[in-house]
């Protein structure tokens with residue numbers, strides 16, 4: 001080797017070494033920058049600044065687009081943020097991209113599949129959400145969040161039978177949920193009434209079987225019996241319902257009025273009980289033409305619960321509907337007293353929405369049996 005060749009070789013060798021060193025330094029710098037961006041992103045997540053968090057986490061991902069575990073975690077954090085902000089298009093694309101990665105660990109793949117299903121649910125892409133949830137559940141058949149998500153998608157699509165089938169899986173896997181199953185089968189029975197009454201009967205029987213203490217199930221069975229021309233059996237179901245759950249009187253009263261003459265409805269609803277029962281009795285008495293009796297029943301409801309919205313509304317309407325008479329004077333005074341108090345507020349356990357109307361389902365998020373007295 002000539003001296004000039006030796007020099008050239010030495011130069012080339014040190015260039016290679018320099019390139020390796022620079023590469024290592026750059027990689028290290030990138031890793032540090034990625035870690036800093038990730039930590040900043042997490043900080044913004046914690047301080048509830050989703051836009052800033054998305055900026056930092058996107059930077060972290062750009063600095064390390066490899067399939068390393070740390071970058072996957074960053075992707076998931078980013079995806080959750082997109083979904084929380086309602087940027088579902090980005091969330092869906094991001095989770096689809098994770099799923100397309102070669103060599104993705106099985107656990108990450110499952111997580112991406114679940115996140116994608118939740119994105120699609122949130123975006124209202126119901127049939128694609130069903131597909132995504134089922135794909136996830138094929139691997140993890142009893143996963144509570146996925147089963148709940150799939151059930152809700154079917155409920156949103158008002159396919160209560162499909163929702164009930166999902167809920168059967170929840171119950172069978174020992175996670176409870178019989179009360180929700182009864183609600184779903186009761187809803188399915190009502191939906192089937194128009195087309196196939198025999199099938200509706202089976203569904204309503206299934207609802208009672210799923211949860212014999214479910215007032216919704218008993219009411220659905222009574223509705224089916226009434227629709228099938230069996231008013232006496234329907235009335236019997238409703239009497240059972242009222243004996244077990246007098247709180248359900250308001251829901252039961254319209255059907256009672258269909259299957260029994262007015263005086264028998266009044267008799268069925270008479271008795272001491274919660275404010276709902278007094279209001280239902282007030283409605284029944286008003287239907288039977290007994291204004292003073294109706295006012296007295298509604299007054300009783302307000303004595304028990306001055307903030308009970310249905311009682312205030314009914315009594316107000318009753319008293320405004322005709323001139324004041326001596327029999328309704330005490331009710332009028334009770335109403336004035338009650339209006340000085342706060343209205344009774346019910347709050348959803350699941351979404352914290354408040355409502356003054358009693359019901360089995362949250363009007364906002366659709367959770368079952370979630371409304372409780374607020375405060």
Ligand SMILES: [Zn+2]
Pocket residue numbers: 348349350351352353362363364365366367370
């Ligand atoms: Zn809710």
